[in-house]
Amino acid sequence: ELKVEQNPLFLSMQEGKNYTIYCNYSTTSDRLYWYRQDPGKSLESLFVLLSNGAVKQEGRLMASLDTKARLSTLHITAAVHDLSATYSCAVGLQGRDDKIIFGKGTRLHILP
Amino acid sequence: ETGVTQSPTHLIKTRGQQVTLRCSSQSGHNTVSWYQQALGQGPQFIFQYYREEENGRGNFPPRFSGLQFPNYSSELNVNALELDDSALYLCASSFPGMNTEAFFGQGTRLTVV
Numbered sequence: 001e002l003k004v005e006q007n008p009l010f011l012s013m014q015e016g017k018n019y020t021i022y023c024n025y026s027t028t029s030d031r032l033y034w035y036r037q038d039p040g041k042s043l044e045s046l047f048v049l050l051s052n053g054a055v056k057q058e059g060r061l062m063a064s065l066d067t068k069a070r071l072s073t074l075h076i077t078a079a080v081h082d083l084s085a086t087y088s089c090a091v092g093l094q095g096r097d098d099k100i101i102f103g104k105g106t107r108l109h110i111l112p
Numbered sequence: 113e114t115g116v117t118q119s120p121t122h123l124i125k126t127r128g129q130q131v132t133l134r135c136s137s138q139s140g141h142n143t144v145s146w147y148q149q150a151l152g153q154g155p156q157f158i159f160q161y162y163r164e165e166e167n168g169r170g171n172f173p174p175r176f177s178g179l180q181f182p183n184y185s186s187e188l189n190v191n192a193l194e195l196d197d198s199a200l201y202l203c204a205s206s207f208p209g210m211n212t213e214a215f216f217g218q219g220t221r222l223t224v225v
Contacts, residue, residue: 035216040200043204044216045213090155099157100145102155103154105154
């Protein structure tokens with residue numbers, strides 16, 4: 001059974017600081033997703049990572065994937081208050097049902 | 113905007129009742145997946161529909177059932193509602209393949225009292 005673990009689950013940080021969220025998964029996968037979710041809202045797709053060594057960047061967020069270590073990271077550079085949200089990684093299993101398994105999410109609170 | 117729409121946005125039901133939630137998929141997407149997200153938790157996979165047939169199921173009891181229509185829209189039905197069914201229900205549409213990206217609707221907040 002595929003398990004996806006994120007850490008930390010809660011993170012409070014000052015504006016201007018850098019930090020990294022880690023996502024470990026237990027079984028070989030062919031794709032990894034990062035989503036942002038604001039309170040009471042749905043999931044907004046941030047990145048889709050498809051291959052070992054893949055790195056994608058959008059603004060202050062950068063995601064990377066190491067399929068051999070079964071690890072993805074989401075790095076936040078010079079955080080700003082607007083980035084406060086829950087960030088979830090999810091791992092895809094291509095197969096009969098093509099489903100996505102989510103981690104619990106990391107609740108990020110950025111202090112002004 | 114993802115092009116995936118869900119209705120209703122909020123719903124309050126009594127324990128034991130039945131509920132139907134609806135999802136219209138993004139244009140061109142023939143696969144719809146349903147997820148349950150309890151407060152403070154990540155989304156849990158309920159099931160997926162592909163071309164009108166159930167294409168996989170998570171660890172949910174049979175009282176959770178679904179349909180997909182020829183236009184690829186979908187319904188999630190829950191019978192005999194329990195208090196623990198209170199959650200945000202999300203649907204995601206996608207098109208199967210290696211570069212599959214799932215786009216989520218805004219969700220339906222179900223409260224069972």
